[in-house]
Amino acid sequence: MGTPRMTLQTQLVLRALLEDPARQRYGLELCELAGLPSGTIYPILARLEQVGWLESSWEDPAVHEAEGRPRRRFYGITQDGAEAARETLARTYRSRKQPLPGWVSAHQATGGGAS
Amino acid sequence: MKRQRRFPPSSTARTDLTPTLEGVIAVVRSRHPDSDAGLLERAYAEASIWHAGQRRRSGDPYITHCLAVAAIVAELRMPPPVVCAALLHDVEDTACPPQRIADQLGQEVADLIAAVRTAVVSAHPQTGEGAMLASDAAAPSWETAALAIRLADRLHNMRTIAFVAPARRLLKARETFDVFAPAASAVGLETVGRELQDLASAVLQPAVSSYAVTGRLLTVLTLLLPSQQRARWQEEWSADLAALTTRRARTRFTLHVLLGAPRLSMTLRRPASQEQRRRAGRRGWL
Numbered sequence: 001m002g003t004p005r006m007t008l009q010t011q012l013v014l015r016a017l018l019e020d021p022a023r024q025r026y027g028l029e030l031c032e033l034a035g036l037p038s039g040t041i042y043p044i045l046a047r048l049e050q051v052g053w054l055e056s057s058w059e060d061p062a063v064h065e066a067e068g069r070p071r072r073r074f075y076g077i078t079q080d081g082a083e084a085a086r087e088t089l090a091r092t093y094r095s096r097k098q099p100l101p102g103w104v105s106a107h108q109a110t111g112g113g114a115s
Numbered sequence: 116m117k118r119q120r121r122f123p124p125s126s127t128a129r130t131d132l133t134p135t136l137e138g139v140i141a142v143v144r145s146r147h148p149d150s151d152a153g154l155l156e157r158a159y160a161e162a163s164i165w166h167a168g169q170r171r172r173s174g175d176p177y178i179t180h181c182l183a184v185a186a187i188v189a190e191l192r193m194p195p196p197v198v199c200a201a202l203l204h205d206v207e208d209t210a211c212p213p214q215r216i217a218d219q220l221g222q223e224v225a226d227l228i229a230a231v232r233t234a235v236v237s238a239h240p241q242t243g244e245g246a247m248l249a250s251d252a253a254a255p256s257w258e259t260a261a262l263a264i265r266l267a268d269r270l271h272n273m274r275t276i277a278f279v280a281p282a283r284r285l286l287k288a289r290e291t292f293d294v295f296a297p298a299a300s301a302v303g304l305e306t307v308g309r310e311l312q313d314l315a316s317a318v319l320q321p322a323v324s325s326y327a328v329t330g331r332l333l334t335v336l337t338l339l340l341p342s343q344q345r346a347r348w349q350e351e352w353s354a355d356l357a358a359l360t361t362r363r364a365r366t367r368f369t370l371h372v373l374l375g376a377p378r379l380s381m382t383l384r385r386p387a388s389q390e391q392r393r394r395a396g397r398r399g400w401l
């Protein structure tokens with residue numbers, strides 16, 4: 001498995017995915033959500049998939065055929081990925097002494113913190 | 116004081132090219148002088164009711180499409196019930212109750228609309244009707260009438276294809292070129308066939324210069340990747356590329372993929388993890 005390098009770009013991608021962890025996104029969509037160019041996104045997605053934080057699969061034929069376009073590759077964050085990402089991002093934030101954004105709290109709560 | 120009992124002309128959003136009901140009736144009358152304009156007016160009224168509020172991708176009221184298809188069918192010298200079916204060819208996609216068209220306009224029109232749905236458009240028709248249609252359009256067979264409406268529908272969709280998203284536009288143009296245009300010519304509708312072919316090639320030609328070039332470049336880029344991964348990335352990039360609407364956005368997308376390709380290639384070749392780092396450490400790379 002291993003851990004991906006937490007570059008700023010990787011953090012942006014993870015944050016975009018954690019906004020709605022149940023939702024699957026395709027590469028171009030993540031470019032827009034994370035505000036990153038295509039050339040940056042795909043290597044990050046490939047790396048995150050390699051370490052098991054993401055899973056990818058081809059789009060359901062019923063959907064893309066109905067819309068008459070080629071099938072897209074969709075990425076979703078895994079259970080392990082979501083936990084690991086929250087933890088890593090929280091650590092990054094703490095080390096910079098910044099206020100924690102909302103999506104970290106899910107992880108904090110499991111860690112036993114009240115409120 | 117009402118001078119005419121006419122249906123609302125709603126000319127507001129129409130371009131000058133959009134045919135009017137009056138125009139359609141005039142064309143039908145010129146071929147079938149004793150035909151009943153009332154039937155066409157009722158069909159138009161039904162279409163107006165059930166397509167009310169719907170719009171084309173162009174933003175035009177949906178009824179403009181019904182009228183345009185009816186006008187094409189009328190120009191083909193089809194009799195009034197076929198022109199009525201053309202006006203109502205998409206009514207099954209609306210809230211219109213199934214029995215209503217038969218009640219209002221007769222079973223023949225209702226059956227024709229259903230036949231349009233099931234009409235098989237084939238580049239090589241099996242029926243052998245061939246060129247009968249053009250000469251015999253005033254009394255066409257069931258299949259011929261249904262096919263004429265399908266072709267007219269496609270013709271108007273191709274005339275307004277500019278409003279369709281690029282990926283779908285190419286798909287439709289390809290299908291039009293390969294199937295609909297030959298089908299039209301095969302049943303003797305050469306003018307329709309030729310126009311379909313011209314409209315389709317107009318879409319397909321520029322695609323060769325802009326869309327496909329970026330697509331081809333992406334294919335070349337995948338050569339940087341490990342061979343067993345190429346097909347996946349090629350397909351993924353093409354699909355994402357197809358989601359972009361402007362040529363400029365596609366160019367930028369491709370350029371960035373180009374810049375990122377070496378990194379992706381490195382990532383994919385890396386066996387993912389500490390094991391590799393350990394190995395590297397042993398060899399003294401770090």
